[in-house]
Amino acid sequence: HVNNIRRQTGIHCDIWMENKLENTDFKAGFAGIKPNFEKERIDKQSTLAKLKMPLYYARNFLVNPAYINPSIPDTYSAFKAYYMEPREVYLLLFDFVPWNEEEIGRTLIGEYIWERAPDTESTWRIGDGTAAFYNYIYYTVAGFTEFDTFRSNQIREGMIGREEALKAVDEENRPRFESMKWYFDTIGVDMERAVKVINAMPRRYEHSKTIA
Structure with a gap:
């Protein structure tokens, strides 16, 4: 501690x-x-x-x-x-x-040779092996992740626009199966079984109906 x-x-x-x-x-x-x-x-x-x-x-x-x-x-x-x-x-x-996200990224990668995750361009939330897993659960069950709240807070602070935020989360919310595989192998959990259980969970949101 x-x-x-x-x-x-x-x-x-x-x-x-x-x-x-x-x-x-x-x-x-x-x-x-x-x-x-x-x-x-x-x-x-x-x-x-x-x-x-x-x-x-x-x-x-x-x-x-x-x-x-x-x-x-x-x-x-x-x-x-x-x-x-x-x-x-x-x-x-x-x-x-x-x-400043861009400046921090340049500093971490350029000066400190920051190790990046192989399955995402983001440098945020990649140091914790659980992040790819729990964000998969959030997105599957609730329809959003930590990235949505992060980008929403940036919009409120006037740091980015809504379109830029939507473009970012469209990429960031994609399942990071490579990181999840590494994580499950590390903790000794069957990934295929875990993903099947998550995918079968009841959703906490409703899909909007398209009106023709």
């Missing part, structure tokens, strides 16, 4: 790369938690929300005991670190430096 590392190294202040364009309230929304548009940080949740979230998980564990698996201690640890541990002395870099 960052607080432990800071104490061990004697660092007096952490610099976070949190970017408020990345805010994804829809994730907590699936657990019945309304968005708080006045929150100071994207990971900030009220005490009530922090209570409602585990209760939502617990109800689903009771309905489907298959959710109970050896990953629960890690999940609890992650929840505690993300939502419960206090942020001590920190700065958010992009509160002071404008977030």
Whole structure:
């Protein structure tokens, strides 16, 4: 955890790369938690929300005991670190430096030889092996992904236009099967079976009817 590392190294202040364009309230929304548009940080949740979230998980564990698996201690640890541990002395870099996607991409690739994913042109959300998987679930079941909220936030900030955003998400929301295959092989899960289960899930949206 960052607080432990800071104490061990004697660092007096952490610099976070949190970017408020990345805010994804829809994730907590699936657990019945309304968005708080006045929150100071994207990971900030009220005490009530922090209570409602585990209760939502617990109800689903009771309905489907298959959710109970050896990953629960890690999940609890992650929840505690993300939502419960206090942020001590920190700065958010992009509160002071404008977030410029093209400039960041040029810097990462040109100066730091940033390793890119083989199945997408995007440099965002490629460092986490789960991203391709959970965004596939979001898109299949809900009809949108993290990329939709990210580009929508850019539109609201006047950084890009709607047409540019639609063009971007059309590319970014395509299934990243190569990354998913790597991820499933890494964690020892049968990809074909997992994808079949996801594809069979009830949709949370309705297809619009075309009027002739």
